[in-house]
Amino acid sequence: MAQPNRSSSMSDTAVGLPDASPRTTWTSRVRWAISILVAALLVLLAGQRSERTEHAYQVHALKRAIEVHALGLRGEASKYAYLPFTAAQHPDIVATLRDPGNAVLRELANRYLEEVNRRAGSDALYVLDAVGMTVVASNWNQPQSFVGQNYSRRPYFIDSSQGRSGQFYGVGITTGEPGLFLSVPVREGGTIVGVVAVKVNLRQIMATWADTLDPVMLADAKGIFFLGSVASWIYQPSRALSQEDLAWLERHKVYGPFNAFVPVPWAVEQVPGQAGYLLKTRIEGRERRLLAVDEALPQLGWTLTVTSDYGRVLAARNRTWMVGGLAASLVLLGALYWQLRERRYAEQRNARQQLEVRVTERTQQLSDAHAFRKAMEESLLVGMRARDLEGRIIYVNPALCAMTGYRADELIGKLPPYAYWHPQDTDKHKRESDAALSGDAPATGFESRIRHRDGHDVITMVYTAPLIDGTGQHKGWMSSVVDISDRKEAELRETISRAEAEHAQRLALLGEMASTMAHELSQPLTAMSNNANAAEESARRGNQGLLLDSLERIKAQVQRTAGIVRGIKDMARLRTPGMQACAMNEVVVNVLALLKPEIRMYRAHVTTRLQEDLPLVTGDTVLLGQVLLNLIVNSLQAFAEDSTTPREITIHTTSDGSSVRVTVEDNGPGVAPAVEAHMFEAFFTTKADGLGLGLKNCRTIVESHQGRLTFEHRASGGAVFILQLKANA
Amino acid sequence: MKPMDLIVYVVDDDEDCRSSLSHLLASRGFQVQAFESGEVFLRLANTGRCGVAILDRNMGAVSGVDVFEELQKRASPLVALFLSGHGDIPVAVDVTKRGAFGWLEKPYQDAALMAALTNALVDAATIGARHHAKHEAVARWATLTPREKEVAPLLRQGLPSKLIGKELHVGWRTVDTHRANIFDKLGVANAAELERYMRDNGL
Numbered sequence: 060m061a062q063p064n065r066s067s068s069m070s071d072t073a074v075g076l077p078d079a080s081p082r083t084t085w086t087s088r089v090r091w092a093i094s095i096l097v098a099a100l101l102v103l104l105a106g107q108r109s110e111r112t113e114h115a116y117q118v119h120a121l122k123r124a125i126e127v128h129a130l131g132l133r134g135e136a137s138k139y140a141y142l143p144f145t146a147a148q149h150p151d152i153v154a155t156l157r158d159p160g161n162a163v164l165r166e167l168a169n170r171y172l173e174e175v176n177r178r179a180g181s182d183a184l185y186v187l188d189a190v191g192m193t194v195v196a197s198n199w200n201q202p203q204s205f206v207g208q209n210y211s212r213r214p215y216f217i218d219s220s221q222g223r224s225g226q227f228y229g230v231g232i233t234t235g236e237p238g239l240f241l242s243v244p245v246r247e248g249g250t251i252v253g254v255v256a257v258k259v260n261l262r263q264i265m266a267t268w269a270d271t272l273d274p275v276m277l278a279d280a281k282g283i284f285f286l287g288s289v290a291s292w293i294y295q296p297s298r299a300l301s302q303e304d305l306a307w308l309e310r311h312k313v314y315g316p317f318n319a320f321v322p323v324p325w326a327v328e329q330v331p332g333q334a335g336y337l338l339k340t341r342i343e344g345r346e347r348r349l350l351a352v353d354e355a356l357p358q359l360g361w362t363l364t365v366t367s368d369y370g371r372v373l374a375a376r377n378r379t380w381m382v383g384g385l386a387a388s389l390v391l392l393g394a395l396y397w398q399l400r401e402r403r404y405a406e407q408r409n410a411r412q413q414l415e416v417r418v419t420e421r422t423q424q425l426s427d428a429h430a431f432r433k434a435m436e437e438s439l440l441v442g443m444r445a446r447d448l449e450g451r452i453i454y455v456n457p458a459l460c461a462m463t464g465y466r467a468d469e470l471i472g473k474l475p476p477y478a479y480w481h482p483q484d485t486d487k488h489k490r491e492s493d494a495a496l497s498g499d500a501p502a503t504g505f506e507s508r509i510r511h512r513d514g515h516d517v518i519t520m521v522y523t524a525p526l527i528d529g530t531g532q533h534k535g536w537m538s539s540v541v542d543i544s545d546r547k548e549a550e551l552r553e554t555i556s557r558a559e560a561e562h563a564q565r566l567a568l569l570g571e572m573a574s575t576m577a578h579e580l581s582q583p584l585t586a587m588s589n590n591a592n593a594a595e596e597s598a599r600r601g602n603q604g605l606l607l608d609s610l611e612r613i614k615a616q617v618q619r620t621a622g623i624v625r626g627i628k629d630m631a632r633l634r635t636p637g638m639q640a641c642a643m644n645e646v647v648v649n650v651l652a653l654l655k656p657e658i659r660m661y662r663a664h665v666t667t668r669l670q671e672d673l674p675l676v677t678g679d680t681v682l683l684g685q686v687l688l689n690l691i692v693n694s695l696q697a698f699a700e701d702s703t704t705p706r707e708i709t710i711h712t713t714s715d716g717s718s719v720r721v722t723v724e725d726n727g728p729g730v731a732p733a734v735e736a737h738m739f740e741a742f743f744t745t746k747a748d749g750l751g752l753g754l755k756n757c758r759t760i761v762e763s764h765q766g767r768l769t770f771e772h773r774a775s776g777g778a779v780f781i782l783q784l785k786a787n788a
Numbered sequence: 789m790k791p792m793d794l795i796v797y798v799v800d801d802d803e804d805c806r807s808s809l810s811h812l813l814a815s816r817g818f819q820v821q822a823f824e825s826g827e828v829f830l831r832l833a834n835t836g837r838c839g840v841a842i843l844d845r846n847m848g849a850v851s852g853v854d855v856f857e858e859l860q861k862r863a864s865p866l867v868a869l870f871l872s873g874h875g876d877i878p879v880a881v882d883v884t885k886r887g888a889f890g891w892l893e894k895p896y897q898d899a900a901l902m903a904a905l906t907n908a909l910v911d912a913a914t915i916g917a918r919h920h921a922k923h924e925a926v927a928r929w930a931t932l933t934p935r936e937k938e939v940a941p942l943l944r945q946g947l948p949s950k951l952i953g954k955e956l957h958v959g960w961r962t963v964d965t966h967r968a969n970i971f972d973k974l975g976v977a978n979a980a981e982l983e984r985y986m987r988d989n990g991l
Contacts, residue, residue, distance in 0.1 A: 578846065578873025582802045584895035585871075589808035592898045596815040605815060612811075616804055656873070659801070662849055705849075 098391060102383035109379030111333065113372040114350065118335040121352040121365045128275060128363055129356055131264055136226070136239060136359060139181050143243040143255035146175060152186055152195070156245055156253040159194050169199035169206075182238050182258040186245070189253055191216050203234050210256075214311050215242040219254040226359065228285055230294075230315035231258065237285065237314075261286055273349060274342065276364045281308065283320060287364075289342055295323045297364075327351075337369060348373075442519070442540035445526055450475050450496050453535065462519065462542050464512025481510040495523040495536055506543070518544045557759060562633045564756045565685050568692065569630050575656035580623055582656075583616040590616065626653040630688075635681040640787060643712050643719050644669040646680055650687045651710075654695075661695040663706035670712050674786035676719050678764045683784075686757045686768070687721065690780045693753065694725035697778065714786055721782040729778050735770065794912050795839035796905065798822040799829045799855060800871065801847040805894070809842070813905075826850030835864040838916030840889070840908040845872035845879070856883055865919040867912040869904055871896070925989040928974050936973070939966045940991075944983040 146152050155161065155168040168186065176184040176197030183205060185196030191211020199206045210216050210232065215225030225242035242256035268275045268288040276287035276297075281304050283296045294317035300308075309318065328337040338349040348369035355362050436443065442459030446452055455470050463470070463479035470477070480488040484507075491507060494500050500523035507521050519540045526535040569576070594609035626649065629635075651658070651665060658665055676683075691708060698706045709724045730738065739758050754768075761768040766784040773779050796818045800806040803824070810822040819839075823829035827850050829841075841859065843852035856868045868888040870880065880891040889908045892901060932940065942952045949960040949967065956963070976982045985991075 575873075578894070581873045581894040582805050586802070586804035586808040588895050588898060589805070589812045593808065593812035593815045596812065600815070602815075605811075609808075609811065612804070612808060616808075619804065656846070659846055659848055662851075664848070 094391060094394065098387035102380055102387050105383040106376040106380040110372050110376035113375030114330065114333050114335070117350050117367050117372055118333065118352055121335065121350065121367055122354070124275070124365045125352060125354040125363055128264075128268070128365060129354060131267065132261075132277070132356060132359065132361070132363070135259060135261060135264060136241065139179060139239075139257050139259045140224075140241055142175065142179050142181060142184055142257045143241055146172065146184060146186070146257075147243050147245040147255040152255065153245060153247055153252070155195055156186065156188060157247065159188060165195050165199075168195040169197070172197040173199065176257075179257075182236070182260045184255070184257045187211075187216055187242075187254045187256065189220065189251065191220070191254075194253065205233055208233050212311055213240065214313075215240045215256060216254055218242070219244045219256070220251060222251060225254070225256070227313075228261075228279060228359075228361075229311070229313045230317065232312055232315060235315055236260070273366045273368050274364075275366070278362045278364065279313075280360045280362075282362070283308075283314070284323070285314065291343070292323045293317075294320070296320050297325055298322055338366060440542070442542070444470075444538045444540060445535060446496070446538070447535040448496070448533070450492060452477070459540055462511070462517055462540060463509060479509045479511070481508045481516065484508055491521070495521075495538065498525070504541075507540075516544075517542055518547050557763075558633065558635070561635075561682065561685065561756050561760060564689075564753060565630045565681075568685070568688055568753075569627065571692065572654070572657050575660050576623070576627060576653075578660075579656035580620065583620040583623070587613050587616045587620075622652065629681045630685070632681070635679045637679055638677050639680070640675045641678050641680045641683065642673065642675055643683070643721055643784070644673050646684050647687060647710055647712060647721065649680075650684050650691065653684075654688065654691055657692065657695060658708075661698060661706060663695055663698065663708055665691070665708045665710065668709065668711035670714060673712050674714050674716065674719060676764075676784040677787055678766075678784060679760075682760045683764070683782075686760055686782060687723065689753045689757050690723040690782075693780075694723060694727060694778065697725065697727035699728060717786055719784050719786050721784075722779055723782075724773055724777065724779045726773070726775070726777040729772055729776055730770065738770070739768075792817065792909070793819065794909050794916065795819045795821060795834075795837050796909075797829065797833055797839065797841040797866070799826060799841060799847070799852070800844035801825050802844065805844070805871075816902075818905075826852070826855040829855060830858055835859055835862050835866055838865045838912050838919060839867070840869055840905060840912050841866045842869045842871060842905075845870055845876065853879065853883060856886075856888055860887065865912070865915045867908045867915065869908050922989050925974070925985060926991075929989065929991055931973050932970060936966050936970050939963065940970050940974075940982065940986065943967055943970065943979050944986055946979045946983075 149168075149171060151164060151167045151171050155164045158164055172184045172186070172195055176182075181197075183196060183198050185198075185205045186194050187210055188194050191209050191213070193205040193208045193210065196205035198204050211220075213227060213229070213232075215227040218225035218227075219242040222244050225240065227240045227242075228237065229240065230237045238258040238260050240256055240258050242254050244251040245253040245255055265286060265288075268286075271288050274287060274289045274292070276284045276289065276292060278284050278297060281296065281300060282298050283294060283300070284292045285294060287293060294314045299322050300320050305320065308314065308320070324341050326339040328339065330337055335350055335352040338347075338351045340347055340349065349366035350369045350372060351364050351366040353362050353364050436456040436458075439456060439458045442462045443454070443456040444452060444459050445454035452470050452473050455467050457467075460467055460470070465478055475492045476485060476488065488507065491500070491505055500521075502522075504520045504522040507519050509517050509519055511517050520543045521538055521540050523536050523538045525533055526537040528534045590609045590612045594606050594613070597603075597605035597609060630653075647667060647669060651667070654665075687710075691710070694708050695706075704726065707726045709722075711722055711724075713720050713722075739754050758768045761782060761784075764784055766782065769781045769783070771779040771781065796813055798806055798810045798813070798820060800809065800822075801824055806822050806824060810820045813820045821833065823833060826843075826847050830850070833841075841855070843855050845852045852868075852870055852872075856870075859866055859868065868883070870883060870888060870891045871894055872880070872891060873894050884891065889911060890904050892904055929937075938956065939952060942955065947955075949963040952963045953960040970982070971977065974982065974985055976985050
């Protein structure tokens with residue numbers, strides 16, 4: 060009954076599995092692809108953002124570096140700025156300029172300058188006259204002395220000779236050494252008489268920068284790098300120079316012998332929205348991408364370019380990408396894991412649900428089965444009783460309770476004798492119970508009378524079988540107890556109704572024979588009447604002998620009448636005499652007496668051959684007589700109306716000692732095969748007004764006598780009915 | 789002949805009835821003869837005698853009706869009185885129409901039986917007398933010569949002697965002689981009487 064449900068629920072479950080449907084897989088893939096794309100996009104954006112942030116940070120760092128470098132540069136410049144000023148105030152210097160030919164003064168000035176220069180740590184400190192000729196210098200006594208050198212074309216001289224402080228970086232004309240030249244005018248009474256200049260070497264800064272990983276370059280106002288960490292770029296412009304600038308440079312001999320101003324291989328790329336710019340260049344044969352920031356140093360007129368490797372930015376970006384990718388991968392993996400876990404959970408949930416469904420179904424089946432069993436037990440009219448091996452009742456069903464009138468709890472746990480045992484049959488119950496417990500109960504069951512609690516008797520049939528548990532162990536005995544009280548009653552009723560049927564059939568027979576019976580009665584009555592009149596006559600005439608004779612006859616005829624009446628009475632009675640020893644010959648004679656008028660009416664001739672000393676049989680004389688009566692009447696009625704052959708019926712009785720046979724044989728038309736097959740069945744008749752109960756009743760009666768009623772065809776035509784009964788011992 | 793002198797046959801297969809009835813009738817002075825079956829009766833009884841045959845309707849092989857029919861066939865002067873165990877009106881009406889005297893149902897009243905029997909015997913006496921007369925007439929007829937037996941039917945028709953002579957190729961005187969002899973032998977006076985004689989006696 061739960062079969063279709065289960066199969067449908069199974070298919071539901073199959074549909075519910077996440078990867079079982081192609082549609083779901085497709086959707087999942089799209090979802091995954093979108094997720095990966097979004098993740099990639101996010102990572103890309105994050106990378107770019109990281110790149111921007113790193114860029115900004117690098118720019119910021121570069122600005123910090125620029126400040127430091129600028130500070131260093133300014134410090135270097137300002138550290139020595141006071142020197143020419145101080146020297147310009149010195150009387151010896153002023154005196155020397157006033158009188159350049161004075162060797163003493165020059166000597167003093169040189170020594171002074173030498174001393175100051177040594178103490179300050181500058182490269183050279185020297186004084187130019189108004190035309191740019193070096194008058195005294197700190198290196199006056201050295202091979203590459205500035206003294207006597209004319210620097211009138213140097214920009215710092217030009218500036219200072221015009222009253223301003225000079226400042227210039229360039230390569231020394233004398234020394235070929237680059238340096239920062241600072242100068243101030245020397246005034247005497249408002250007139251500029253000379254210029255004091257100091258040359259400061261920036262090697263120390265250079266050395267500092269040389270340590271930097273990324274190029275740091277210092278360009279002059281023309282854009283020519285003159286100081287920096289990349290040696291090959293020194294004295295090279297960052298961009299192509301104009302002719303004017305080239306001419307200026309030539310004129311002022313700014314960088315001495317270095318005058319091949321080839322622009323450095325820079326490709327500048329501005330980054331929108333960001334400070335600084337991207338620089339693509341080649342250093343020592345290596346392609347570099349640099350992030351550069353320029354800082355103008357207005358005091359010095361220089362531009363400081365600080366770079367950092369753009370690789371950092373890229374690395375940051377790549378790092379972000381990597382981290383982002385990793386994170387995204389982790390997230391995706393997590394999602395994948397989560398999905399797998401969800402799927403597994405879903406599967407587990409499905410499995411659990413399936414299990415629950417199965418459990419529910421199983422539970423349902425079990426409870427159905429239980430309900431079914433309970434309903435079955437309760438609907439059973441058969442009482443069920445289970446006992447253990449000792450005979451202790453372990454189970455009774457409602458039918459048994461109803462049968463006995465005791466509740467289950469009153470019976471369960473009880474040992475024999477049980478409450479419902481019939482007090483008059485205690486021994487029998489004990490015997491049967493012991494037999495059942497030792498396995499000797501008859502398989503066909505046994506009848507047992509029990510006593511209902513309310514006192515009435517219940518006739519039961521008890522069938523016992525071993526009670527085997529699930530492990531095959533013999534645990535006790537199961538008995539089914541059938542209430543056959545009704546059946547017993549029905550049997551009784553059937554007996555009664557059979558008796559009634561037989562009685563009805565006898566009455567029918569009587570009815571059929573009524574007219575001949577009446578005739579038969581009229582005979583002795585007539586005779587009695589005659590004899591009475593004769594007696595009267597004799598009396599009147601005083602003939603004593605005839606009178607007595609007549610009276611004697613009357614008495615005999617009364618007997619005859621009584622006999623007929625008795626026969627009719629026997630036939631008409633519902634209750635027959637019952638089983639008793641009876642002589643079949645006598646039954647035959649009595650039946651023939653009853654049938655005499657009938658036989659005469661049919662003009663048949665009945666011959667009897669009755670065996671003498673025939674054994675007695677046990678039977679009901681009236682019922683056996685009824686059988687014979689039936690058979691003979693059938694024979695009589697079978698004769699054709701217009702038959703001319705003499706109608707012969709032969710009745711003989713024989714015995715072989717163990718049985719008694721009565722045969723009724725006629726020379727009538729016999730029995731047609733079609734009739735023969737059915738003639739012993741109820742309601743089968745060949746007569747227009749027949750009930751069809753005659754032969755059926757005959758057979759029933761004979762069988763109730765443990766006898767047999769059979770039919771044979773007579774060899775020379777006609778029918779033979781044979782009644783066979785067991786002879787009394 | 790007085791009715792009481794006539795024979796009464798009792799034919800009944802029921803021994804009790806038969807013997808009791810014959811016993812009773814004998815005791816009342818009737819001439820009774822009893823037979824236990826129709827066959828025996830028909831074989832042994834003198835059915836040409838006048839009297840009453842009391843026949844039981846139901847007997848074995850030959851019933852009362854059979855016996856009655858046989859008696860009629862034999863032109864027996866016996867008067868049939870039927871006895872029956874049970875009313876069988878159609879059969880009773882039938883046999884009565886055919887000349888049976890009556891029908892008594894067993895068990896009958898003695899008076900009814902005696903009345904029926906007495907009347908039947910009176911009938912039987914009458915029949916006996918008539919039977920006797922007829923018997924004589926037939927005997928007288930038998931005395932006629934063959935030629936007279938030829939002439940008589942013609943005389944009965946009232947034909948004149950000449951015509952009869954012409955018919956028989958004899959002379960009318962011869963016919964006259966025959967007529968005189970016939971009339972004398974049969975005891976009739978004229979042709980009309982001859983006619984009645986022959987008709988009554990079935991000649």
